[in-house]
Amino acid sequence: MRRLTKAIAGGLLVFAVSCGGASAQVLASAEARLVEKNITLPTPAAPVANFVGTVQVGRLVFVSGHTSGPKWEPKGKVGQELTVQQGYDAARQAGILMLATLRAGLGSLDRVKRVVNVSAMVNSAEGFGDQPKVVNGVSDLMVEVFGEAIGKHTRTSVGVAGLPFNNPVEVEMIVEID
Secondary structure, three states: OHHHHHHHHHHHHHHHHHOOHHHHHHHOOHHHHHHHOOOOOOOOOOOOOOOOOEEEEOOEEEEEEEOOOOOOOOOOOEOOOEOHHHHHHHHHHHHHHHHHHHHHHHOOHHHEEEEEEEEEEEEEOOOOOOHHHHHHHHHHHHHHHHOHHHHOOEEEEEEEOOOHHHOOEEEEEEEEEO
């Protein structure tokens, strides 16, 4: 029986090695991916109004809306003062700040079982219609950090006439934890 167990374990090891990095990527944790991708999460700022960063209801965690932060430049409307790429970068930064808040609330991003939903508002110039391209900044980040099976999510991306402090984007998220 021991020989059979060793043979099976050896076969699995050979299979894993033959699959190259694919097996390692599937099994990599979100925290390990942050290190691998050289993504540094800052210490989250305290909310500036009467709300909290996260609320857990059962196995769902709701993350409050995040902008790309008070020091992020440029500010303004995407399609007017900002290009789609600048909006994408701002959305990615908002996602990084959301992940920092989520980690602070959970202790570790490895507790995330699934990114369920991302909702984003894009400060848009009149007639601008590329909000989905802007919001890809945060969606791409979630897949990068959690992998496709956990990080792919439902999504809403809408254009709005303005956002607090003239930020280009504001993003909120719902995740499932185990």
